[in-house]
Amino acid sequence: xxxxxxxxxxxxxxxxxxxxxxxxxxxxxxxxxxxxxxxxxxxxxxxxxxxxxxxxxxxxxxxxxxxxxxxxxxxxxxxxxxxxxxxxxxxxxxxxxxxxxxxxxxxxxxxxxxxxxxxxxxxxxxxxxxxxxxxxxxxxxxxxxxxxxxxxxxxxxxxxxxxxxxxxxxxxxxxxxxxxxxxxxxxxxxxxxxxxxxxxxxxxxxxxxxxxxxxxxxxxxxxxxxxxxxxxxxxxxxxxxxxxxxxxxxxxxxxxxxxxxxxxxxxxxxxxxxxxxxxxxxxxxxxxxxxxxxxxxxxxxxxxxxxxxxxxxxxxxxxxxxxxxxxxxxxxxxxxxxxxxxxxxxxxxxxxxxxxxxxx
Numbered sequence: 456x457x458x459x460x461x462x463x464x465x466x467x468x469x470x471x472x473x474x475x476x477x478x479x480x481x482x483x484x485x486x487x488x489x490x491x492x493x494x495x496x497x498x499x500x501x502x503x504x505x506x507x508x509x510x511x512x513x514x515x516x517x518x519x520x521x522x523x524x525x526x527x528x529x530x531x532x533x534x535x536x537x538x539x540x541x542x543x544x545x546x547x548x549x550x551x552x553x554x555x556x557x558x559x560x561x562x563x564x565x566x567x568x569x570x571x572x573x574x575x576x577x578x579x580x581x582x583x584x585x586x587x588x589x590x591x592x593x594x595x596x597x598x599x600x601x602x603x604x605x606x607x608x609x610x611x612x613x614x615x616x617x618x619x620x621x622x623x624x625x626x627x628x629x630x631x632x633x634x635x636x637x638x639x640x641x642x643x644x645x646x647x648x649x650x651x652x653x654x655x656x657x658x659x660x661x662x663x664x665x666x667x668x669x670x671x672x673x674x675x676x677x678x679x680x681x682x683x684x685x686x687x688x689x690x691x692x693x694x695x696x697x698x699x700x701x702x703x704x705x706x707x708x709x710x711x712x713x714x715x716x717x718x719x720x721x722x723x724x725x726x727x728x729x730x731x732x733x734x735x736x737x738x739x740x741x742x743x744x745x746x747x748x749x750x751x752x753x754x755x756x757x758x759x760x761x762x763x764x765x766x767x768x769x770x771x772x773x774x775x776x777x778x779x780x781x782x783x784x785x786x787x788x789x790x791x792x793x794x795x796x797x798x799x800x801x802x803x804x805x806x807x808x809x810x811x812x813x814x815x
Contacts, residue, residue, distance in 0.1 A: 472547035482526075482548050484808035488589070489519060492582035496575065503573045512558060512566040518579060519549045521567065525801035528779040533560045571789065576796035577683075583803055584681060588811060594676035597756075598701065599713040599764035602670040602693040603771045605685070605795065606782035607652035609665045614654065617645050651788040655688035667788065669795050670696040671770060672704055675713070675763045677810055680770055683799040685792035694723040701732055711735050713760035721746040735760035773805070774798045 476483070493515045500514045520535075523545055529535045539545045540557045551557070558566075570576070583589060612632040615621040622632075639654060646652045646665055656663040670693060672682040682700045686692045694717075701712050708731015716739035718724075724746040727734040735757050738745035751757055775781035778798045785791050 470553070472543040472551070472553055475543040476547055477544075480544065481805075481808045482544065484811065485804050486548055488583060488586055488804060488807060489522065490515075491586055492579055493518060495582045495585065496578050499573055499575065499578055503569055503575075511569070512562065513550075514566075514570060514575070516550050517563075517566055517570065518575070520563070521797060522801050522804065523548055525778045525798050526805060528777050530779045530784055532564055536560050536563060568790075571793050574793070576793045576800065580680075580683065580796055580800040580803070583800055583807075584679070589679075589807065592677045592810060593679060593681065594674040595705070596709070597675040597711050597713075597760065597763075598681070598704065599673045599675055599760065599767050600670065600697040600701065600718070601673075601715060601764070601767045601771070602668045602696065602717075603775070604655065604657055604664065604666045604688065605669050605775075605780060605791070607646070607649045607665045607667060607791075608783055608786050609646045609648035609652050611665065613646045613648040614639060614644050614665060615647065616643055618643075649786040651687060651786075651791075653688040667783075667791055668692050668696075669771075669774075670700065671767065671799060672697075672700045673764075673767045673770065675760065677806075678763075678766045678769070679803050679806065679810075680799045683796045685788065685795040687788060694718055694720065698723070698726050698730070701727070702730055705732070708732055711756060711760055713764035715764070719746055735764075737761060770799070770802050773802050778802070 652665040719739040
């Protein structure tokens with residue numbers, strides 16, 4: 456017998472969002488780690504909010520929503536709020552009931568800006584790593600470092616001379632600008648869209664782009680990221696960030712740090728040795744002498760560091776491709792750095808279910 460196409464809404468429902476999600480979904484293993492990390496951050500949340508006035512979005516729900524946005528690579532906040540409205544799995548992870556109203560997109564972005572003030576993204580990264588189930592997985596002796604270009608939300612036509620001497624823009628909202636044959640430098644030009652962005656190219660033969668540099672430190676045991684920093688793009692930013700981050704991760708020294716050929720300079724190697732870090736840096740012998748000699752390369756640990764350091768590219772690949780951070784949708788180095796660190800924390804959380812489920 457053919458059923459009737461009746462479309463009547465029920466008056467009551469007794470199904471929770473938790474019951475609608477797949478039992479073996481990876482988010483079920485991620486949620487307890489996130490909740491424990493947010494509980495550790497609760498005192499920091501209290502410092503950011505006044506005890507009086509109208510209640511805002513709970514910072515715990517806000518951070519869960521931001522992590523989900525990174526997990527699924529949704530670039531538009533407006534589209535993200537729409538998806539949260541009808542996806543029961545998302546509602547369960549964030550902590551919203553089935554009939555709870557979804558926030559307005561402007562309210563969502565405004566509340567996200569408040570978390571910027573307390574460097575909550577870095578706090579979340581460290582709180583996840585401090586979890587009792589995660590901390591034993593981390594190596595405290597062997598690390599790797601690398602940097603990657605993050606394209607700024609600015610076009611090359613928004614890079615006129617600082618003194619205003621360039622030709623006036625053409626008519627219209629998105630007027631054409633002919634800059635071919637001009638010498639454009641960061642010292643003489645600045646982006647009007649994102650003044651913190653810098654013109655930079657990774658290597659010879661590559662085009663120069665308006666971008667930032669994102670840097671991470673990875674522990675070599677399970678490939679989890681233990682620190683992150685975003686800087687303005689420059690030729691020395693990678694090495695300066697590496698020295699600052701490894702000094703934070705291992706303040707007492709006695710560790711190794713793997714890196715590629717861009718870190719093979721005499722000054723950088725000397726700075727690492729001065730703070731008690733053994734530089735397992737790839738040798739750059741192209742028309743020059745490497746700062747790394749047989750004192751370092753003869754050890755088996757050097758070859759192992761060079762092999763393991765390449766896993767850091769997996770993190771960059773996920774952050775830029777899956778999380779959609781290859782070209783940022785944010786402007787300003789502070790907000791860019793906050794979002795980069797949040798994506799680093801999201802990468803660790805994505806990898807944790809498989810790592811925790813692996814046999815010891």
